[in-house]
Amino acid sequence: MRAIRRFTVRPALPEPLAALGDLASNLRWSWHQETQDVFATVDAEAWKRSGKDPVKMLGEVSPARLTELAGDKKFRKRLELAAADLDQYLTGDRWFQQNAGDDAPAAIAYFSPEFGITSVLPQYSGGLGILAGDHLKTASDMGIPIIGVCLLYRHGYFRQALSFEGWQQETYPVLDPDGLPISLLREVDDTPVKVAIDVPGDTLVARVWVASVGRVPLLLLDSDVEENSLALREVTDRLYGGTTEHRLLQELLLGVGGVRAIRAYSRINGSPAPEVFHTNEGHAGFLGLERIRELSVEESGPRLDFDTALEVSRAGTVFTTHTPVPAGIDRFPRDLVAQYFGSTSPTPGVPVDRILALGEESYAGGDRGVFNMAVMGFRLAQRANGVSLLHGHVSRGMFNGLWPAFDEDEVPITSITNGVHAPTWVAPEVLTLADEVGADLDSEAADAFDVVDKIPGKKLWDTKRVLRQRLVDDARARLRASWLKRGAATAELGWIDNVLDPDVLTIGFARRVPSYKRLTLMLRDPERLKALLLHPERPIQLVIAGKAHPADEGGKKLIQEIVRFSDDPEVRHRIVFLPNYDIAMAQPLYPGCDVWLNNPLRPYEACGTSGMKAALNGGLNLSILDGWWDEWYDGDNGWAIPSADGVDDPDRRDDIEAHALYDLIESEVAARFYDLDPSGLPVRWLEMVRHTLKSLGPKVVSSRMLRDYTERLYVPAAQTSRLVNHDYKGAAALADWKQRVRAGWPAVRVDHVESAGLEDVPEMGGVMELRAFVSLGDLAPDDVDVQVVHGRVRGEDDLVDQVAQSLTLTENFEAGRYRFDGRLTLSRTGPFGYTVRVLPRNELLATPAELGVVTLA
Structure with missing residues (x-):
């Protein structure tokens, strides 16, 4: 017999232990x-x-144990101290209150399709969710007033198991919200808050759960409510599942419903309304349409026209793109989006033609038949960023079509490199070592980790062995459970007791399994890999994990190849594949590895934070120069796998890079790990560990990342938002100005440029006088910035290392013609060139490229 309904009965705690409930309910x-x-x-x-x-x-x-604890004075005192510590953490001033200043935003809404906070709240699939979870935890630690928004997926992502043949199998256990560390958002009369959005022929209703992530509330929208039809109840069934239309419904609920949930939360709690909205990837992009509706259609709103409302919304919106792979971007059929925003629109009153234009790939090579969520994200946000320096460069190339008049390096997509939340990912033993020598994991100082030199080498080495042993024990337990699920008998699994060795060089590889991450690159030459695993003096061992998307048959095949290799009795004590990679597995995995391997197809790794977590635990990175490693590898904090960029044959490229990987492991990595001094310590290895901690520690922590977001994006967005929001006149003026500039720009031209003051042979330090004669048509000189752009010249007169310098208005002729002058000092030798250009200028623009227009001489 099966139950028709299930729920979790929570215990009634004795009054002296009530604080246990408070501690359990805050993540x-x-x-x-x-x-x-x-x-x-x-x-x-x-x-x-x-x-x-x-x-x-x-x-x-x-109940007997609870009664016993209630009478235990020592435990009650410990509980009292823990509760007091939590209260101080939740209420005391932190970094933001002490440093952000008067311009800081009163609140920031942070939308993401997934959040990886803890394995007991499985609302994540991989790096995007883990990054979002670290973002919230760090915001809490720093006192940054963020509100998170997501969906509550009743089945989470999926649980991964293996068949006897090593094929990935997915199950979707039902999560009981009453058994999760979340609570319903309720009105003052105790009724649950519900938000609703119109969809074709129906209304989608969702209740709102709240997870307390320290000081940060995370709102989770749940469509499994009685008001919905069966189909709509399933909208929040699972993460990244279902049909195209199902995904569209999820993203409508996240974006539009999420804004409505925030409004309810702010009203009920009396908390400030967000001044900044941060869209973590394009999935939540529809939030911008709801904000436009609030401003242009809502009866209690200011009833602005669409263009003014767009400027108000854009001013306070930040968009972060996470994928350098076009296939990773959500693109919906244009007709489907038109259908959903038609007569029964989730944002009624917002013109469907303007909505469709926001997501249109209206650039060369674009597909006008699709609605691109990333394109809409860029158009609805005044500030945008990638998640590493290299990813910023790749993103500017990918989306250059949105700003076709600008060179790639001036496309308005900046970069803020990801970071990781040290208290979550650093082993307690490593934190203890750091505390003993006074290392500050949140310090901005470049030398903050230099104190690791005070840790004795033996203590550092012994700690790593403890962590390796913990990983070995955890891996054996998981491997045994996996084999039992695959159909093995307990009696035939005695060999697992000898799997892995806490004294062998341990290499970790764990991540999602799309093809570009190349899970099986290590298998290009199986015999060479076997030789490395079974080396008589310098063996290595590999711990591998990762999930393929349920619809990715290619990814599942890659997993099966690894599993079949690791099943071989000859090597199975040296290589393991552990199913169901999640936070609980990751926490012993990162500290227990000596080396973290990452071999994506460059440049398709946006950032890749798993190697950061390993580094903070004294691990060394062995990686293709991609993502964050391209930015911070310095030659001594790990190894760079040579990349065969430019080789078009993918098989040949994989062969080249795989053999480079084998060579590095054999001749450098293993050789250094096993190079012991007379006391049994690998001195040169420990030197690299210390250097890794000193060079990477202050960079890879998420407190650095959140400071960057606050100072470079959140505060400027709040400032601009206030300028256009206080009476909306600024936004209306900006919208009118943009229309006037766009209409008048075809008449803007550089008529003539004159230079004087240089000798026949220009020399460094020489000064050139410039005059630019410019026609502006109906535009005024205050509408534009006339610049000289100079730099080195290469190839066919292409300018590189460009520097832009504004010219000054000196003369006004008839018929909209003007003269602008300036002086240019020759500050470098070699091939030199310059040009003159005209850009739009307005103090409310985040960047001159915002309108996408420029006129060159």
């Missing part, structure tokens, strides 16, 4: 070791059985 416990220690003290076995889930654990603790 700060997931990165706060002292709080976890309190839960472990309640019942160590139940804590372990629950997978370190305090809500689940408290449901298993017997």
Whole structure:
């Protein structure tokens, strides 16, 4: 017999233990070791059985044990201190309150399709979600007033298992919201808050759950409510699942419904309304349409025209793109989007033709039959960024078509390199070592980690062995469970007791399994890999994990190839594939590895933060120069796998890079790891570990990332938003100005440029006088910035290392013709060139490229 309904009964805690409920309901416990220690003290076995889930654990603790703890003065004191510490954490001033200044935003809304906070709240699939989770945790630690918005997926992503033949199998266990560390958002009369959006022929309703991520509320929209039809109840069934139309419904609920959920949350809690909206990837891009509706259609709003409302919304919006792979961008059929925003639109009153124009690939090579969510994201946000320097460069190339008049390096997409939340990912033993020598994991100082030189080499090496042993134990337990699920008998699994060795060089590789990440590059020459695994003096061992998307048959085949290789009795004690990669697996995996391997097809790794987590745990990176590693590899903090850029044959490229990988492991990585001094320490290896921590520590932490977002994007967005928002006149004027400039720009031209003052042979330090005669048509000189752009010349007179310098208006002729003058000092030798250009100029523009127009001489 099966139950027709399931739910979780939470325990009634004795009054002296009420604080346990408060500690369990705030997800700060997931990165706060002292709080976890309190839960472990309640019942160590139940804590372990629950997978370190305090809500689940408290449901298993017997009433007798709770009564015993209620009478234990020592435990009650410990609980009291933990509760007081949480209260101080939630209410005290932190970095933001002390440093952000008066221009800082009162609140920031951060939308993402997934958030990886903890394995007990499985609302993530991979790097995007883990990054979003680290973003919220770090914002909490720093006191940044962020509100997160996501969907509550009733089945999460999926649980991965393996068949006997090594084929990925997916299951979708039902998550009971009452058993999760979340609570319903309720009105003051205790009724649950619900948001609704119109869809063709129906209304999609969702209730709102709240997860407390330290100081940060995370709002989770759930469509599994009685008001919905069966089809609409399934909208929030699983992450990245379903048909194209299903995905569209999810993204409408996330974007449009998410804004409405935030409005309800702010109203109920009396908290400031967000001044900045941050769209983490394009999935939540429809939030911009809802904000336009609020401003242009909502009866209680200012009733602005569409263009003015667009400028108000854009001013306070930040868009982060995460993929350098076009296939990773959501693109919906244009006709489907037109259908959904037709007569029963989720944003009624917003013109469907203007909506379609926002997502149109209206550039050379674009497909006008699709609606591109990333393109809409860029058009609805005044500020945009990629997630590493190289990814910023790649993104400017990918989306150059939106700003065709500009060279790639002037496309208005900046970069903020990702970081990782150290308290989540650094092993407690490593944190203890850091505390003992006074290392500050949140310091901005470049020399913050130099104190690691004070850690004795033996202590550092012994700590890494402890972490390696923990990984070995965890891997054996997971491997045994996997084989039992694959159909093996307990009696034939004795060999697992000898899988992996805590004294062998351990290399980790774990990530999602799209083809460009090249899970099987290590298998290009199986015999060469076997030789490395079984080397009699310098063996290596590999711990591998990763999920393929359920619809990605190619990715599943790659997993099967790895599994079949690791099943070979000759090598299975040296290489393991662990199914169901998640946060719980990752936390012992990163610290337990000596080397973190990353071999994507360059330049398709946007950032790749797993190697950062390994580095903070004293691991060394062995990676293709892609993502963050291209930016921060310095020759001594790991190894760069040579990349065969320019080789068009993919098989030949893989062969070249695989053999380069084998050579590096054999001749450099393993050789250094096993190079021991008379006391048994790998001195040169430990030198690299220390240098890695010193060179990368201050860069890879997410506190650096959040400072960058705050100072470079959030504060400027809030400032601009206030300029256009305080009475909307600024936004209306900006919208009118943009229309006037776009209409008048065809008449703008550079008629003539004169130069004087140089000798026949120009010399460094010489000064050139410039005069530019410019026609502006109906535009005024204040509408434009006339610049001389100079730099080195290469190829066919292409300017590189460009420097732009504004010229000054000196003379006004008839018929809209003007003269602009300037002086140019020759500050470099070699081939030199210059040109003159005219750009739009307005103090409310985030960048001169915003309108996408420029006139060159």
